[in-house]
Amino acid sequence: MWLIMAVFSAFFAGLTAILAKCGIKKTDSDVATALRTMVVLLFSWIMVFVVGSAGTITQISGESLVFLILSGLSTGASWICYFKALSAGDVNKVVPIDKSSTILSVLMALFLLGETEHLAVKLGGTVLLALGVFLMIEQKKTESTKGNGIWMPYAIASAVFAALTAILAKIGISGVESNLGTAIRTGVVLVMAWLIVLSKGKLGQVREIDRRELLYISLSGLATGVSWLCYYYAIQNGVVSVVIPIDKLSILVTVVFSYVVFKEKLSRKAVVGLTLMVLGTLLMAMWA
Numbered sequence: 001m002w003l004i005m006a007v008f009s010a011f012f013a014g015l016t017a018i019l020a021k022c023g024i025k026k027t028d029s030d031v032a033t034a035l036r037t038m039v040v041l042l043f044s045w046i047m048v049f050v051v052g053s054a055g056t057i058t059q060i061s062g063e064s065l066v067f068l069i070l071s072g073l074s075t076g077a078s079w080i081c082y083f084k085a086l087s088a089g090d091v092n093k094v095v096p097i098d099k100s101s102t103i104l105s106v107l108m109a110l111f112l113l114g115e116t117e118h119l120a121v122k123l124g125g126t127v128l129l130a131l132g133v134f135l136m137i138e139q140k141k142t143e144s145t146k147g148n149g150i151w152m153p154y155a156i157a158s159a160v161f162a163a164l165t166a167i168l169a170k171i172g173i174s175g176v177e178s179n180l181g182t183a184i185r186t187g188v189v190l191v192m193a194w195l196i197v198l199s200k201g202k203l204g205q206v207r208e209i210d211r212r213e214l215l216y217i218s219l220s221g222l223a224t225g226v227s228w229l230c231y232y233y234a235i236q237n238g239v240v241s242v243v244i245p246i247d248k249l250s251i252l253v254t255v256v257f258s259y260v261v262f263k264e265k266l267s268r269k270a271v272v273g274l275t276l277m278v279l280g281t282l283l284m285a286m287w288a
Helices: 002-023 029-051 054-059 062-088 091-099 101-112 119-137 151-172 178-199 203-208 211-237 240-247 250-262 268-286
Strands: none
Touching (some): 002 029, 002 250, 029 062, 029 178, 029 203, 062 151, 062 178, 091 119, 101 151, 119 268, 151 240, 178 203, 250 268
16 A cells, blocks of 8 residues: 555655646745645645544654654755755756655665665665666756756755655654644744745745736645545555655656656757666665
8 A cells, every 4th residue: 555655655646746847837845845735734724623533643652743743844954945945946847856765765775774685785775876866867958057057956855855854754743643643743834934935035925926927826735635645644554665665656757747848858868867767776675
């Protein structure tokens, strides 16, 4: 079941990037992040009450709560950097760098969480992932990003924080119902996102958002909420070093939709890179 949930997580995460890109053509990325987090939080708490886990919130240990909060802070930092990168660069360039967090997450899961079963296979899959990410990052520049590398450091920062998120969340949701854990983390992200908006004096921009972009931002938040619920169920019940690579296969969904929606084409080198990423992920999944 956790493998199936990991696949669903990947699909909806892939939709998230495309919907978010549509929603930040004119809208500030920090404002968009804060708004979509509200949608994710609402959806998360609805699911908490649907599964009836709200009453268990008082049973969460102090240690789990701390790690859930730290995971939420890492998620918030990752989101802010990610959508800043998306607003300045091509989806096909930003997403592969963000997905490189897989490599760090898998290594951390192997050596910090002790998931060393089938170590050779997992390391081999990680090498394929690393090569694939490198080839996808090295694709040729397009006119929209030519001469503008401001998106690169944000994309790298997004990957680092995303890697920390998964490990902290795995520790934090030990003994905590996954939907409730997701809702708590999202609350932390929401506070962080709106503090960023307020500190930068962008609150007034909320009233000026284009309605069509607001719709895309909301749909992006909904897709993220579904993806998160599936993802943290899979992490709680499965093997982190396998769940994370499967989740990152969302890049397949993103690449397909970025071609259909934005006409962003992959170079031959990038296609080879994407293939290696898929093979590396499947290799680890087969030995789950």
